Amino acid sequence: MSFRSRLFLxxxxxxxxxxxxxxxxxxxxxxxxxxxxxxxxxRSLADLVRLDLVxxxxxLGRRLDALGEDLADDNRFxxxxxxxDPGFRGWLLxxxxxxxRVTGLDYLWLQDGSGRVLSSGHFRNEFDRVEPDVPRLLESxxxxxxxxxxxxxxxxxxxxxxxxxxVAGRTYSLVGxxxxxxxxxxxxxxxxxxxxxxxxxxxxxxxxxxxxxxGAFALxxxxxxxxxxxxxxxxxxxxxxSLAPLEALRRSVDAWFLGALAATTxxxxxxxxxxxxxVSRPLRDLAEKTSRLDxxxxxxxxxxxxxxxxxxxxxxxxxxxxxxxxxxxxLRDAERRATVGDLARQVNxxxxxxxxxxRHVLAHFSEVAERDPHELARVFTERRPTLESSVAYLExxxxxxxxxxxPSQTGICDVNALVRQVAGGAAGRTEFRLELAEELPPAAxxxxxxxxxLENLFRNAVESLDGGPAxxxxxxxxxxxxxxxxxxxxxxxGRGMSQAEIGRAFDGFYTTKPDGAGLGLTxxxxxxxxxxxxxxxxxxxxxxxxxxxxxxARNRP
Amino acid sequence: xxxxxxxxxxxxxxxxxxxxxEPGVLEPGPAPPTPDPCLVAGTPGRAADTLDVLLxxxxxxxxxxxxxxxxxxxAHSVETLVRLDCTGAPRPALAASWEPRDGGxxxxxxxxxxxxxxxxxxxxxxxxxxxxxPQAAARLALADVTGIAPAGERDLxxxxxxxxxxxxxLLADPVLAPGIERxxxxxxxxxxxxxxxxQTRDLRDALDAGxxxxxxxxxxTLAYARSRAELITLPLPWGQTYVLVSPRPxxxxxxxxxxxxxxxxxxREEARPAxxxxxxxxxxxxxxxxxxxxxxxxxxxxxxxxxxxxxxxxGRLVALGAAGPRGAVLPLPxxxxxxxxxxxxxxxxxxxxxxxxxxxxAARSLALAGWSVALLVDTxxxxxxxxxxxxxxxxxFGAIRLAPVEAVRP
Numbered sequence: 025m026s027f028r029s030r031l032f033l034x035x036x037x038x039x040x041x042x043x044x045x046x047x048x049x050x051x052x053x054x055x056x057x058x059x060x061x062x063x064x065x066x067r068s069l070a071d072l073v074r075l076d077l078v079x080x081x082x083x084l085g086r087r088l089d090a091l092g093e094d095l096a097d098d099n100r101f102x103x104x105x106x107x108x109d110p111g112f113r114g115w116l117l118x119x120x121x122x123x124x125r126v127t128g129l130d131y132l133w134l135q136d137g138s139g140r141v142l143s144s145g146h147f148r149n150e151f152d153r154v155e156p157d158v159p160r161l162l163e164s165x166x167x168x169x170x171x172x173x174x175x176x177x178x179x180x181x182x183x184x185x186x187x188x189x190x191v192a193g194r195t196y197s198l199v200g201x202x203x204x205x206x207x208x209x210x211x212x213x214x215x216x217x218x219x220x221x222x223x224x225x226x227x228x229x230x231x232x233x234x235x236x237x238x239g240a241f242a243l244x245x246x247x248x249x250x251x252x253x254x255x256x257x258x259x260x261x262x263x264x265x266s267l268a269p270l271e272a273l274r275r276s277v278d279a280w281f282l283g284a285l286a287a288t289t290x291x292x293x294x295x296x297x298x299x300x301x302x303v304s305r306p307l308r309d310l311a312e313k314t315s316r317l318d319x320x321x322x323x324x325x326x327x328x329x330x331x332x333x334x335x336x337x338x339x340x341x342x343x344x345x346x347x348x349x350x351x352x353x354x355l356r357d358a359e360r361r362a363t364v365g366d367l368a369r370q371v372n373x374x375x376x377x378x379x380x381x382x383r384h385v386l387a388h389f390s391e392v393a394e395r396d397p398h399e400l401a402r403v404f405t406e407r408r409p410t411l412e413s414s415v416a417y418l419e420x421x422x423x424x425x426x427x428x429x430x431p432s433q434t435g436i437c438d439v440n441a442l443v444r445q446v447a448g449g450a451a452g453r454t455e456f457r458l459e460l461a462e463e464l465p466p467a468a469x470x471x472x473x474x475x476x477x478l479e480n481l482f483r484n485a486v487e488s489l490d491g492g493p494a495x496x497x498x499x500x501x502x503x504x505x506x507x508x509x510x511x512x513x514x515x516x517x518g519r520g521m522s523q524a525e526i527g528r529a530f531d532g533f534y535t536t537k538p539d540g541a542g543l544g545l546t547x548x549x550x551x552x553x554x555x556x557x558x559x560x561x562x563x564x565x566x567x568x569x570x571x572x573x574x575x576x577a578r579n580r581p
Numbered sequence: 582x583x584x585x586x587x588x589x590x591x592x593x594x595x596x597x598x599x600x601x602x603e604p605g606v607l608e609p610g611p612a613p614p615t616p617d618p619c620l621v622a623g624t625p626g627r628a629a630d631t632l633d634v635l636l637x638x639x640x641x642x643x644x645x646x647x648x649x650x651x652x653x654x655x656a657h658s659v660e661t662l663v664r665l666d667c668t669g670a671p672r673p674a675l676a677a678s679w680e681p682r683d684g685g686x687x688x689x690x691x692x693x694x695x696x697x698x699x700x701x702x703x704x705x706x707x708x709x710x711x712x713x714x715p716q717a718a719a720r721l722a723l724a725d726v727t728g729i730a731p732a733g734e735r736d737l738x739x740x741x742x743x744x745x746x747x748x749x750x751l752l753a754d755p756v757l758a759p760g761i762e763r764x765x766x767x768x769x770x771x772x773x774x775x776x777x778x779x780q781t782r783d784l785r786d787a788l789d790a791g792x793x794x795x796x797x798x799x800x801x802t803l804a805y806a807r808s809r810a811e812l813i814t815l816p817l818p819w820g821q822t823y824v825l826v827s828p829r830p831x832x833x834x835x836x837x838x839x840x841x842x843x844x845x846x847x848x849r850e851e852a853r854p855a856x857x858x859x860x861x862x863x864x865x866x867x868x869x870x871x872x873x874x875x876x877x878x879x880x881x882x883x884x885x886x887x888x889x890x891x892x893x894x895x896g897r898l899v900a901l902g903a904a905g906p907r908g909a910v911l912p913l914p915x916x917x918x919x920x921x922x923x924x925x926x927x928x929x930x931x932x933x934x935x936x937x938x939x940x941x942x943a944a945r946s947l948a949l950a951g952w953s954v955a956l957l958v959d960t961x962x963x964x965x966x967x968x969x970x971x972x973x974x975x976x977x978f979g980a981i982r983l984a985p986v987e988a989v990r991p
Contacts, residue, residue: 117846149847149897176896176910250906 488518649962660770
């Protein structure tokens with residue numbers, strides 16, 4: 025997982041956890057408080073509805089009382105009900121309808137003592153129906169009861185009340201009612217999500233879902249819908265508070281939370297991008313510079329002006345590179361000393377080896393001179409080749425070791441000119457392709473040393489071609505892209521080297537050529553390092569090798 | 582119009598012809614020695630150009646009169662050449678006089694010198710032209726009329742195959758009323774023009790505003806009219822019979838006392854226990870139920886919305902359990918009610934039938950549907966007129982009509 029992804033997840037986690045806790049807390053607290061308020065509303069509305077019903081029942085009672093008094097005083101009623109005068113029968117049948125309209129009732133029955141309906145206001149032609157139980161059951165202790173009845177068109181649900189009056193020693197009852205419309209009971213509550221419903225005994229109970237807060241109270245109900253089958257039961261007035269407003273609020277909070285979540289995610293992403301760019305880019309730079317760090321390339325700078333940990337790391341790496349450079353110098357010095365020691369031992373060994381035949385010849389000469397002097401000339405002639413070969417060996421050895429002597433002078437060297445000059449002398453039958461950069465600054469090096477380097481590399485390249493006619497040596501000059509130093513590349517199309525050969529290419533006295541001394545590339549590397557440059561090789565078997573020399577450039581004033 | 586002609590003809594001949602005087606030569610306008618027995622209201626000889634008339638409810642079916650309004654409108658849309666009075670005797674109408682010749686084989690009718698309300702002059706040529714209508718021609722052919730010809734500008738000559746004395750009664754047939762099939766005009770007769778007053782919420786307001794004639798069955802309006810000395814109420818013929826149609830018989834409806842209680846206690850309009858017409862026994866006999874009968878809801882008793890009498894009867898029947906213990910009434914627009922009835926999808930219903938309809942049950946598929954048809958009550962409207970208004974006559978079958986001014990004897 026990338027550093028950027030980790031940063032993003034970290035930001036997301038840091039922001040989302042408190043945000044989620046906040047949203048959860050807000051929702052829970054909101055639900056708790058609103059539900060409590062809703063319960064209080066329902067309770068208050070239940071009290072209000074009950075008071076409304078009690079007040080309605082009281083008004084009903086007063087209206088029925090007034091109707092009874094008027095009826096008792098009306099001679100037409102006396103004629104119709106007591107005397108059963110047919111002339112007043114029509115009036116009596118119409119009386120309840122007219123009285124119902126005048127008093128604003130929705131239901132009115134006038135019944136005699138046997139329960140026979142003398143006049144019906146809500147159902148004019150219901151006369152002569154006998155229902156003695158209706159007034160009896162409506163004698164509720166608290167005078168508040170519901171009545172289920174029917175008109176010609178529909179069934180009715182009413183708040184009903186009963187009253188009686190006496191005429192000519194007979195008792196008559198008046199049953200009056202007003203329609204009970206739950207929607208009218210608490211009109212102000214409708215807009216606030218409250219509703220009032222009547223649950224009747226034979227009606228299925230309303231489903232109590234989680235989206236409502238409900239309260240209820242019971243009322244007696246008289247069912248007189250069917251003739252001769254009047255019954256009493258209990259109904260419930262149910263007040264419910266819809267939780268739709270709470271749900272809407274929840275949805276709103278959720279929407280805001282989702283919006284905040286989206287904004288947080290975006291902010292986390294942006295912050296991760298910004299922070300990762302601030303952190304990972306310098307780290308990548310440090311990593312890239314570190315990857316370039318090598319014993320031959322210790323000139324990489326890690327300097328930084330940053331005051332944070334990355335700056336500290338950069339400075340530490342820079343200090344480390346400085347220490348590496350110092351150590352490299354010391355290492356080179358130690359290596360040089362070790363090499364001189366080895367060389368001395370080698371020279372000692374080689375000289376001693378070269379002197380051994382000479383010593384043997386000289387001992388032989390001494391022995392002959394003492395034992396048979398006149399044989400000395402013959403023996404000398406006989407052993408002279410041995411002496412000459414030993415001397416030649418020593419001369420060769422001396423010449424070879426002479427090549428290891430380091431130059432000590434510095435100067436200005438036109439590398440392009442020197443390449444052309446050396447290549448002209450080394451070409452022979454080999455094709456040399458020169459790709460020289462224009463306006464190449466001079467190298468800060470001794471031209472003689474550079475010449476020795478080039479001669480060795482060119483000869484090495486020519487020899488790697490094994491004299492094949494198709495071989496080609498390409499010499500390229502230019503500036504190294506990374507360091508800015510002068511760069512001379514000598515590439516051949518020779519046999520190339522394996523990785524193992526590359527690893528030992530710069531070791532002294534290691535050669536793959538039958539007549540080589542194994543000191544050429546060692547000397548070249550030493551010379552280049554002495555000039556303050558570097559040498560590296562890239563090679564592939566059967567394809568060729570590329571020797572890359574980088575030399576410090578001398579900038580023109 | 583053809584149906585009203587047939588109906589009126591049927592009723593007229595069933596009643597008036599039975600009272601026809603002895604056969605012989607009928608002299609036009611013989612002055613009766615006593616006041617006109619057919620004069621029921623108004624002042625004889627008083628004429629007016631226009632009369633304000635309120636018909637409640639507005640007339641709908643003049644072709645088959647059912648309500649009092651239909652009766653009145655049908656009786657005053659056209660005028661015949663001859664009228665039959667309350668005794669069944671022919672009286673001059675558009676024809677001022679008539680005279681038989683050739684022993685009664687040729688009759689000459691002299692038309693009044695007047696114009697119809699559409700502006701056309703009343704001349705013999707126009708009568709001859711009008712009687713070329715198929716219905717009129719058929720009626721004349723049925724009466725053995727062999728020739729019709731103008732005998733002058735206002736003289737019309739009818740020739741019969743044989744001598745007859747019923748030519749004036751023939752011309753009392755509304756089918757032969759000039760302009761009876763003229764579309765777009767509801768009055769083509771001469772005489773006062775009847776201007777219909779728009780319906781008012783309270784009909785008494787129209788009376789107080791001076792309406793000349795009001796036809797209604799509204800109890801309050803009739804009671805008010807009876808309380809006013811300047812007004813007179815005249816019963817119109819029993820126009821409709823209310824019946825209960827239901828998939829099953831309703832036994833109480835067979836009891837005359839039950840029908841009497843309906844008429845007395847339930848219907849507020851003038852009503853009487855239903856008296857079936859003789860031909861209804863056949864016309865409304867139930868037949869085996871067809872598969873089309875599929876009442877959708879037997880707990881509903883339908884009635885035509887707006888019909889107070891039907892509503893009251895339906896309510897009473899519901900109260901007595903005709904639609905089940907928890908039944909209810911179902912008011913339906915009349916057209917929808919009839920449509921449901923015809924489709925056999927109707928619940929039980931209380932319906933008004935026209936007593937002039939010779940086939941009331943067949944007309945509404947009741948008999949074909951195999952349902953029970955129980956007669957309940959008959960109702961009729963009344964005509965309220967001013968005592969000093971234009972003369973009103975009762976005709977041969979009980980209808981009240983404006984008397985032709987020229988024909989009314991002082």
